[in-house]
Amino acid sequence: MSFDTQAGTHGAWQPRGRALQWMNGVIKLMIRRSGRGKVGGVDMLVLRTIGRKSGVERQTPLSWIPAADGSRLIIASAWGGSGNPDWYYNLAAHPDQVRIDVNGETVGVRAEQLHGADRADAWQQIVAAAPRFAGYQEKTDRELPLIRLVTRG
Template sequence: MNRLMARRIRRKGAVMGFNALVLTTVGRKSGAERTTPVGWFPGPDGSYLIVASAAGAPGNPAWYLNLAANPDKIRIDVEGRTVAVTAEQLHGPEREQAWRQITSAAPRFASYQEKTDRELPVIRLTPQA
C-alpha cells in the first residue's frame, strides 16, 4: 500500500485531501532506506511540518524512530523534486504554534491526539544547503 501511495504522491503531490510527501529515512538498526508517505504542512522559511501521529496509536511510528536516530540522513520527494532535509522535533511554544496551524488545516490530527496519551511529535524538515 505504501508503494502505491508513494507513486501517487510523486505524481500528484496530494492524498486524502491534503499535501503529502514521500519521506525516506535510514533504518536505525538495519541501515536500509525506508520510504513512507506522510502529510505535510508549510513551515517557516520553506520548511515542511510533519506529525508522527500513527493515527493516534499508542506508540510512535517506525519512521519517527529512524528519523530521530538519523536526523541528517533524510530526503523527501515533494512537489516533483527530491530534497535532502534535516529533521528537528519541535517543543514548547514553537510546537504549540505549529500544532495550532496543523489542526486548523487538518482537524483529524486533533482527533488522533485524543486517542493517545503520548504527545504527538511535530517535526520540522528543513532543506539542507
C-alpha cells in the first residue's frame, strides 16, 4: 500500500532539535534496558529506518498497538502536528528495510500504510487502546497515517 499522506495546514506544536534528540535518547535507553518494551506501562519499540536522503540508519522510539493479525500498528501522529514525522518519509522510501527493537530483540519488518476499511478498523482498535491518539487527530487537519509492521521471514 502506498505512503501518500500529505502534510496538513494546521496542527499542534511539534518538538524539534536537541531537546527532542535528548528525550528520544532517554526513551530508547529505557526501552532497551527494560527488555519488555514497556515505558510507563505503554508498549514501546525503537523503529530503525534508513534515511531517505542520507541513507543512514535512523532510530525513533514509538508506542505501538498490537493488531488482531499479530502485526504491530504505529501511528504517524507527530503529537497532532501539521506535518508527518520524518520517520514516515523514511518508511515510504524504504518500507522493506525496516527493523524494530522490541521485547529485547531486533526484528526485521515490512511497513504498510493502511487505507480504507483496513485503516478504519485499525483506527477503532487504536483509539480504544490509546485514546490520546483521538486527541492528536483533533488537533490537525491531516489524516494521521496508520502503519502496520509485519514481521519479515
